[in-house]
Amino acid sequence: MFGEAWDWLGEPNRWSWSDPAGIPYRTVEHLGFSALSLVVAAALTIPPALWLAHYRRAAFLASSVVNIGRAIPSFGLIILFWYLASRWELNTSFWPLLIALVALAMPPLFTNTYAGVISVDADAVDAARGTGYRERQIMFGIELPLALPVILAGARVSFLQLVATVAIGAIVNNGGGLGRYIVDGFAQGVGGYGEILAGGVAVIVLALLCEGIFSLITRFAVPRGLRVETTRQPQMS
Template structure:
């Protein structure tokens, strides 16, 4: 059977477009997004408050630079295998925890580093002006530094989320769910007869990543304070 015939047959499966069947593209897309979004939410809770606090007091520069190096050095697949091994030894759910913990570990470095850098880059004159009007330190962090650094934080979330989407697909090797990556793994298991499924699964992952990229670009625009956006527009013009 030719490649295009395989792909057509795979797409023509009546359950391929089901929201409830585990073999359906919509079902696995939701599963893919759920893992990615959950890991991103946990990473934001763990990193953003700490990075904002350290950036406000101008502490933790070594930690921020170390996070960059750690983020570049961590092999995503190696983390998944490591957490799978630990989960299997401890009797934990190997279909959930290994992939989730690996995703969180991958998202932490870029979120922490960019949030810290965004807060540090806020002009000191603005911070001093807020302090002079009677703002407490926590108010400066929440009402001044966090809004002004929000475009950088959202940009970090976008980079982390796209990395998470790619890693969820890889995680299908050790995860019975695995989102859209399950098609790729199952296709390889079929050998030559699975080329259509491999291509379909890979294309679905690419489309999902592009859609998420566009949504985050819109979110970045919405998260930019009006005054900061006008200032950037004047610089560009």
């Protein structure tokens, strides 16, 4: 199997940026679906979660959303939206996977935004309100920056989940990013084991790289005063 995977990786078109058989081509496709879904989900969830948390409303909704998100099977969503898109004569190569991915990314973003804003120090909010800040200025100038570490943690969870789910979407999608290799390998039977192995390793490597990139984003996007200093050692007198 490892020899077959190595031979498969050595094929001439395997590292093409323009050929759908190339790993770079499929990686860009994979990341494009994941990033687009995360942006759409963030636009749909962060503003209402920020508003609800600022006014301390819908606490039960915030706690329920994450439980609902955990209970929904990602593969079931993809199949459902593929069926609806085919019935409505929509583009089944794009919309079913995108809508399913957005639905999967929304719960962590919503709950983390709500929890992050709720945890902001009330004294800081009261001080801003006492100096004449309007409610909108407090939300976007005080609460949102202070809640940013928690929001980015939710975004990281969502994005890694999206990276894994795009691969599953190859079952109903002509694209599917790196998951295309896994599906095509299974379709070949025993002769496709090498492709399955290579495709699975590619998805794992991509997920690990995305985890590292999000760690860097968190490091540089979070205000310096909010970073937890975990490497400081006590000084000897």
